Amino acid sequence: MDPTHDPSLTSWIESANGGGDFSIQNLPFGVFRRRDEDEPGRIGIAIGEMIVDVTACRDEGRFSGLAERAAGACAAPVLNPLMRLGAEPRRELRRQVSALLAADSPAYRSNRRLGNRILVAQRNAEMLLPAEIGDYTDFYASVHHATNVGGMFRPDNPLLPNYKWVPIGYHGRASSIVPSGTPVRRPRGQSRPPDADSPSFGPTRSLDYEMELGLFVGPGNPLGRPVPIELAEEQIFGFCLVNDWSARDLQAWEYQPLGPFLAKNFATSISPWVVTLEALEPFRAPAFARPPGDPAPLDYLTSPANAESGAVAVSVEVHLMTARMREQGLEPVRLSRGSAAELYWTPAQLVAHHTSNGCDLRAGDLLASGTISGPARESRGCLLELTWRGAEPLALPGGETRKFLEDGDEVIMRGYCEREGAARIGFGECRGVVLEAG
């Protein structure tokens, strides 16, 4: 077993050992800034309630070989240079950081004040975007989501004929991706109510979230050079949570024939910690079991390894805290729980498809899964599905109801991997509160 997967491994940083998100088996990468300092971002690794400052470790001479090379790339204020190096330097850096943080670390034994030099408390840090995102692609990989949404708009024909052949995706907006915690202003736009002859312009009346899993690309492929599925995972740096905020009334009016545009590009929130593919190794799962009658994927989307363990069993939850619940001292209420293992396409299939025409991915590009919904009602990953387009409002603790989001609502997304015999791997949170239209 790779030592970073040993569930019995503990850290001298006590808060890493309590079964929380950031165990020593996790070690996700992010970019932070000390709250009281006006400095560019620094690259860190989450451990318990702390952050390991990678550059500070490097300055202490803690790395060698490929890990030293990876740590050198962490001198940048974004993860792109590290992502560009590809998998092997990242893996070696993880191994050496794991050894440094382990309870039996010789470095710690010989210097009990090591933490003062390499750790920053998460509560004293502001988390920034982990990378400069060149291009952002959003897929539509949940067949349950596609079937539900298709059924609302096309009851006779919910799933289009291409769905089970093509990993459907589209390009989203990179500029308006914001880190967790950034408030999101309710957008204005055109919509045409069903009973109106002509559209009007104003604040959206059906603001929604979408619970998605995001994938950061590294190292990237040159233009004109597809990535075969067998090598696709070498292009995956890691994963985060994505809230693809959506204005459903704008979307219904604008999306034909070229897809969503202003209904989505006003904001996309992401969680700040990027969980590596290595950390997810114990939580790999078989690709989606296609029901009888579904076609097999075409050759360029097929490999034995992908079929056997191409999926990632990440559980995702959406919680809501309204302004009134906050006033009443209530806890956030969970709206849904789903799993990325139920996506129709695996991460490797998304990468292979995206590059199959020669399109280049660059280190730092973000690919999102699309809304993660499962077959059960409680696994639906957006309000559009949960309330069936507003027809079945949700009852909230404290007596409120919701069809769509209201001003002051905070959406809190969480992700984690858990199973017997493996340490918990958590994604932290992706939060965003809705501000009134400006």
Place this chain on the structure above:
Amino acid sequence: MDPTHDPSLTSWIESANGGGDFSIQNLPFGVFRRRDEDEPGRIGIAIGEMIVDVTACRDEGRFSGLAERAAGACAAPVLNPLMRLGAEPRRELRRQVSALLAADSPAYRSNRRLGNRILVAQRNAEMLLPAEIGDYTDFYASVHHATNVGGMFRPDNPLLPNYKWVPIGYHGRASSIVPSGTPVRRPRGQSRPPDADSPSFGPTRSLDYEMELGLFVGPGNPLGRPVPIELAEEQIFGFCLVNDWSARDLQAWEYQPLGPFLAKNFATSISPWVVTLEALEPFRAPAFARPPGDPAPLDYLTSPANAESGAVAVSVEVHLMTARMREQGLEPVRLSRGSAAELYWTPAQLVAHHTSNGCDLRAGDLLASGTISGPARESRGCLLELTWRGAEPLALPGGETRKFLEDGDEVIMRGYCEREGAARIGFGECRGVVLEAG
């Protein structure tokens, strides 16, 4: 009259005075590299057959005030910092460059060798992408194109109900935008022929170009702060030509419900010179004259100035040179000629719409018009329309025919503004040759 618009103004650089693309009234910005040097890009201004090296002029102490500030931003290898400064510094830089290059320039009179220090011949330069393009948006602003294409796919319902209300657009791929001259490899992908039960994967059989006008953003707006239409032109740095290469068979199969993706993102070519809004001033035209019965644009897309002169009367031409024509020593053949003045939406309307939901544009972002087609057959801006989906092949000089592009075909786009009493403003060329599938 602003001196930069005086059509009688000539330059001491003789090649600028012959009625070509790059008169002293034009002065477009671009990024070049000397062919024999391994250096980062340098910012230049085209004049006749030469390029003015902006940094070399600055080193000579040729600029003052706002122009000096603008020239300082030109020390970068891309135009983004200059774009970020906004309109006024750019305008002042243009005025001072114009004075420096004018036939009566005191600087030239006192030093006839000035050209040796500030000029590079275009034939000795390689043109690079003018900017780091953060996000690329492609619109669908030609009602003639939308009607033609819609009619092929939906004969009963060619133009969707939203078209005359919403400037339809979608996000394209920034990573695969390449400068003119870059060969384009025929993409592979999924398509399903009309007579087939299931799709297959292979090289596209209907590769097409789309003739578009592109707009570079500068300075950009913050997230959450829409740009009102009255201020929208302050966000336009300048224009270029865009070839939105398209694989029609892939497109037909993949585009529902989220829009074009792999059918477009394998390559987009742009011309390297960015023609400023200032240079186009003599060629402003009224916004599209909506026929009776069409709705008026909503308020957020309406201003008196936009109605009066919001359009740009840029003529665009597509020429084709096949491998066999090249062998036979034939000239490229013109396939179409259209005008950006016939677009249903003006550049200011595209900017105002794009930001109306609070979406942020950043300096260097590219907005393209969508295919520019006019009402006449010879003004159709892509092969899909010209050959009516392959049903009416084009006859070429030398005896060949074309439904769609074949390997070895070179597409050559040109753009220019011409009218009595104004100097010609040219865009140069946007070229790309098709390579066989890899």
